[in-house]
Amino acid sequence: xxxxxxxxxxxxxxxxxxxxxxxxxxxxxxxxxxxxxxxxxxxxxxxxxxxxxxxxxxxxxxxxxxxxxxxxxxxxxxxxxxxxxxxxxxxxxxxxxxxxxxxxxxxxxxxxxxxxxxxxxxxxxxxxxxxxxxxxxxxxxxxxxxxxxxxxxxxxxxxxxxxxxxxxxxxxxxxxxxxxxxxxxxxxxxxxxxxxxxxxxxxxxxxxxxxxxxxxxxxxxxxxxxxxxxxxxxxxxxxxxxxxxxxxxxxxxxxxxxxxxxxxxxxxxxxxxxxxxxxxxxxxxxxxxxxxxxxxxxxxxxxxxxxxxxxxxxxxxxxxxxxxxxxxxxxxxxxxxxxxxxxxxxxxxxxxxxxxxxxxxxxxxxxxxxxxxxxxxxxxxxxxxxxxxxxxxxxxxxxxxxxxxxxxxxxxxxxxxxxxxxxxxxxxxxxxxxxxxxxxxxxxxxxxxxxxxxxxxxxxxxxxxxxxxxxxxxxxxxxxxxxxxxxxxxxxxxxxxxxxxxxxxxxxxxxxxxxxxxxxxxxxxxxxxxxxxxxxxxxxxxxxxxx
Amino acid sequence: xxxxxxxxxxxxxxxxxxxxxxxxxxxxxxxxxxxxxxxxxxxxxxxxxxxxxxxxxxxxxxxxxxxxxxxxxxxxxxxxxxxxxxxxxxxxxxxxxxxxxxxxxxxxxxxxxxxxxxxxxxxxxxxxxxxxxxxxxxxxxxxxxxxxxxxxxxxxxxxxxxxxxxxxxxxxxxxxxxxxxxxxxxxxxxxxxxxxxx
Numbered sequence: 001x002x003x004x005x006x007x008x009x010x011x012x013x014x015x016x017x018x019x020x021x022x023x024x025x026x027x028x029x030x031x032x033x034x035x036x037x038x039x040x041x042x043x044x045x046x047x048x049x050x051x052x053x054x055x056x057x058x059x060x061x062x063x064x065x066x067x068x069x070x071x072x073x074x075x076x077x078x079x080x081x082x083x084x085x086x087x088x089x090x091x092x093x094x095x096x097x098x099x100x101x102x103x104x105x106x107x108x109x110x111x112x113x114x115x116x117x118x119x120x121x122x123x124x125x126x127x128x129x130x131x132x133x134x135x136x137x138x139x140x141x142x143x144x145x146x147x148x149x150x151x152x153x154x155x156x157x158x159x160x161x162x163x164x165x166x167x168x169x170x171x172x173x174x175x176x177x178x179x180x181x182x183x184x185x186x187x188x189x190x191x192x193x194x195x196x197x198x199x200x201x202x203x204x205x206x207x208x209x210x211x212x213x214x215x216x217x218x219x220x221x222x223x224x225x226x227x228x229x230x231x232x233x234x235x236x237x238x239x240x241x242x243x244x245x246x247x248x249x250x251x252x253x254x255x256x257x258x259x260x261x262x263x264x265x266x267x268x269x270x271x272x273x274x275x276x277x278x279x280x281x282x283x284x285x286x287x288x289x290x291x292x293x294x295x296x297x298x299x300x301x302x303x304x305x306x307x308x309x310x311x312x313x314x315x316x317x318x319x320x321x322x323x324x325x326x327x328x329x330x331x332x333x334x335x336x337x338x339x340x341x342x343x344x345x346x347x348x349x350x351x352x353x354x355x356x357x358x359x360x361x362x363x364x365x366x367x368x369x370x371x372x373x374x375x376x377x378x379x380x381x382x383x384x385x386x387x388x389x390x391x392x393x394x395x396x397x398x399x400x401x402x403x404x405x406x407x408x409x410x411x412x413x414x415x416x417x418x419x420x421x422x423x424x425x426x427x428x429x430x431x432x433x434x435x436x437x438x439x440x441x442x443x444x445x446x447x448x449x450x451x452x453x454x455x456x457x458x459x460x461x462x463x464x465x466x467x468x469x470x471x472x473x474x475x476x477x478x479x480x481x482x483x484x485x486x487x488x489x490x491x492x493x494x495x496x497x498x499x500x501x502x503x504x505x506x507x508x509x510x511x512x513x514x515x516x517x518x519x520x521x522x523x524x525x526x527x528x529x530x531x532x533x534x535x536x537x538x539x540x541x542x543x544x545x546x547x
Numbered sequence: 548x549x550x551x552x553x554x555x556x557x558x559x560x561x562x563x564x565x566x567x568x569x570x571x572x573x574x575x576x577x578x579x580x581x582x583x584x585x586x587x588x589x590x591x592x593x594x595x596x597x598x599x600x601x602x603x604x605x606x607x608x609x610x611x612x613x614x615x616x617x618x619x620x621x622x623x624x625x626x627x628x629x630x631x632x633x634x635x636x637x638x639x640x641x642x643x644x645x646x647x648x649x650x651x652x653x654x655x656x657x658x659x660x661x662x663x664x665x666x667x668x669x670x671x672x673x674x675x676x677x678x679x680x681x682x683x684x685x686x687x688x689x690x691x692x693x694x695x696x697x698x699x700x701x702x703x704x705x706x707x708x709x710x711x712x713x714x715x716x717x718x719x720x721x722x723x724x725x726x727x728x729x730x731x732x733x734x735x736x737x738x739x740x741x742x743x744x745x
Contacts, residue, residue: 128566189573197564227577231584238684242674310584 043130048137049116050449052108052187053442055141057522060105060435062148064519066097067428067473071512074489077498077505088164090490092156095255096148098262098427099157102270103180104144106431107222109438110273111136111187114215116449118191121209124198133190140183146176157255160490171240174254178233185226188219195219206297210283210290211441213297214276217304221269225261228310232257257313264387265338266309267427271434274380275300275349277441278373282353284444285370286360296352303345306338339391343384350381368459372440375467379433379474386426386478393418419494422481429474432518436466439525452532459528466521472514476507571722575729578692582733585688586740589681593744596677604745605676610669615742618661622731625654629724636712636720644712644720648704651727655697658734662686682741689733696730699723 033041039051070093073083084090115133119126127133155169157177195216199208205216236257239249247253260266283290290296312335357364364370392414417423439462446454481487483504486494498504596603604610632647666686671679703719706712712719 129570132570185577189570189577192573193566193570196569197566223573223577224580227581228584231581231588234688235585235588235681235684238673238687239680242672242680244674246674246677246680248677248680 043134045119045127046116048133049112051137052112056105056108059100061522063097063101063105064515066093068515071515074508075512077495087490088159088161091160092151095157096151101431106434107184107270108140113441114191117445118194118212120448121212122198123200127190128193128197129190132186136183136187140180143176143179143183150176158252160252174233174237178230181226181230188222191215192219210279211276214273214300217300218272221304221308225269225310229258229261260309260313262427264390265307265342267430268307268342271430272304274376274434274437277437278377281369281373281440281444283356285364286357288360291356291359299345299348306341336391336395339387343388346381346384368463369440369443371463372436376433376436379429379470383426383429386422389417390423390426416484417481419487420481421477421485421487423487425474425477428477432470454528454532462521462524465517469514469517473511476511480504480507565718567718567722571725575726579729585685592677603678608669608671612742614661614665615738618658619738621654621657622734625651626731629727633720633724637714637717639714641707644707645704648700652697652700655693659693692730696727699726
């Protein structure tokens, strides 16, 4: 062999040659930071993703604890306040539970999985803007911590009792929620741009893995939703800057401004990645690849389209109930049609999964992640069904315009559902379904995410409380909605309307057990992750989702 | 023993992925959605106030059309200079690109000054009417949007000075121009919805 050119530097070093130029011999060499500094200064997509996952799981645990506190309060509805000292504290925790569970828990959990995994799914070296991804994470984390601290400092998204909240703390709560929104928006932009620009040559959008596709749809929908949330918050904040808040920043208005983010149809938009994770886990369990990908991509896209709910603000309704356009947004045909379309898309997606299971021609390999996505799919289906009941009254309004006496006895039972706890049940079913799917993703991609597989028996042990608890939390709220339990526990005026109070309280106790079970399940998942990290990295780490 | 073929040309690099461009489009779309929400609330509240027979802009306020109209024309002129910058950088005319960017920046700053002047003249107090709250929220947000646009433009101009942009690579300027056109578009909508309709 004849060498006609000098060897590359790395090769020369390997051969033992001293290749350092004389002038650089004394220059200090940069060494990558280790320990805490590594996490604080990282631009590595995998580390950022891991940070998202860890902190969002911790904050999800906090949110579930808040839900548990509300559950304890509701175990004795007519016995006055127990855990909380007044209605405003219930209002604060009620709002914080929603913002923490969704915007500090589920959405960043999905973003973390996406930030860590999507470059690997696309065979890219990193995300599109690594430093923006890091900035998005820290912005979100600072916003989340500030939001929680501000709420507990007599803040919250407004106040329903005069003098029960500090004005500065309320302002800080609003601003910190805006900071959370900015962080999530930037993180979404990074994931979206990565998906559009970092694909290898020859891979079009429909050739991406299902999770990547679902994240493309999700970040697209979040792109249009989060700025509206920010606009709502900015209006509230500007109103608070005056000596007297007029309409957007006074009383409980800041919460009302953002309440659409926790209601149908928007609540489904936060769960879009569930569909992608379910597709990947489900087909992997059947040891096959997704068949009929294009219809699935269409269903996920349509689900995303119909779950966009920033328009469905009661705020856009006319204050005059006799006006021609009164309740044109939240109480009419469009609102009903979107809920029905979401249910239809969920059913179609279930059909696609069934087709893939049938096409695989073999029994699925039962893994913790398979069990979790199966339950999360069931929870999403139940949430979509509850969403249809949620819009029953507007739908009945449309029907009654044609015939006032139509099936009066049957439909009268559905009249008050939109003001009942059924709406909370719908939200809990959808969001906890998303949480289960994210945990399934954690199990499925653990070799890529952590460099280790998670323990399967311990995983199965966590499935039971996670799945059972999520079902209990959601289903009890849905059921008690039929007995007219008010949607908002701080509105004590509605207590007198509850039918079968004792039964509803029993349901609330069961729901409370559900919260405890989900928390226990999450603790087992954390234990599983910690246990895996303490063991040496397995050789399975390179096997990706097959492990 | 066969010789190793060395010195063979490397494979042609893959086409650039236009990451900055896509990221900017994402950010611009989010910004437009933000203003769509603000203006939707504004128009809804205005319609409610007027349908009830009340007044929208408080009678004591003095919202003149001249300053925002001047600002709107200034913004429209900045579209020309922005496109001039993109045109120049695409032809390796860095001097004109920098000059056009500087002019665009100047136009943007003059709109900030005009809006600030109008704030002092309007006599709108934020806690006296819903209209005032919304006008300050919308126009204030637009000032922030202009500030972000100016930082973006200056950043691209400095990078052009450093030789990063040329006819082979115009992404930075094109991205900045997309954002700037959105700034102008939003101002024209604000001008129509707030200052012309009142």
